[in-house]
Amino acid sequence: MSNWPKHSISCNTATRTCLPRYTNLLTLTLTLISPTGYPSNYPIDFSRQMYSDQREHPLPDVPFLTDLTPQQKALKVKETGPWNQLTKEEKLALYRISFCQSYKEMKAGSGSEWKTIVGGVLYFLAVTGLYLWWQRVYVYGPVPHTLSPEWIEVQTQRMIDMRTNPVTGMSSKWDYANNQWKK
Template sequence: MAGRTLLMSLVRRNLVNGVRSYSNDAPPINVKYGNREVVGFGLNGEASYLDLEDFPYPAIRYKEITPDIQALKEKEKGDWKKLSTNEKKELYRASFCQTFAEIDAPTGEWKSITGCAAFGIGIALWIFILLKTYVYPPLPHTFSREWQLATYDRLVKLDANPIWGDWKRKEK
């Protein structure tokens, strides 16, 4: 993190590697990473591919440019009515990995999360039962129902902490 911060401050001052640069922006459009074309700014200005609904246009294309895709790109420059449905799909898949319907499709991940949570709760309950049975001492006799009722009766007879309806008037 600190190294990246230092590098970015040097880039802003145009002093990277002792060479004065005149641009500190993101890479220009149509620069290639490997054989993948950069087509935009990206989510954070970095050339990365992410399938996100919130940000539907990734910075780089999904697939590398192969001769087949290059031929389709040349054909794409003409009339789109001449392209078949499969060719249009292949062009789409060259730029994007998933469609919006595929991004929204349920994955079933909730089942494993629910199972792991239930397993964890079960383990915690077993640990609690074992601790309650073998580790904790028994409760004192003052926790019994008879003792609590006797204490309550004693407090009533002693008139301890009476609550009266009107604070000015005390009736007995």
């Protein structure tokens, strides 16, 4: 935290907030503390190498932990000796100093991918439903009177009276002697 930029504001790391700082009379700048302990507007030096876990590049250029505790430093010194003298726990601790996740952990999903997929599908179904509702209310006109049940009944009776398509159509299914549909 000693390499923070020098500001004339007081920060409270417990609440991750800082008091406002006036840069000039017209603007007010607020600096928030991120969970990493640095301000949210802290400049990141992208010219330096950074650690990242990627399946495509499983061996990052820099170790995961750079600020080591005294126990970790002693373990790093012990690492320079023969490895058959290290216990399994020490080897695992050395691995965790260099890497955050194993390759198997990187390949394993978080188990919540299905939630993202279901959420995305439901989101697009909702958007589609709203779009169809909007079209029905604002774009389409009223339903024509020719689609009413009364009109369809009159039109059907007219087609039967005209004996349209008497071989395979509607008139072939009408019994003209009894004035009812054939059974």
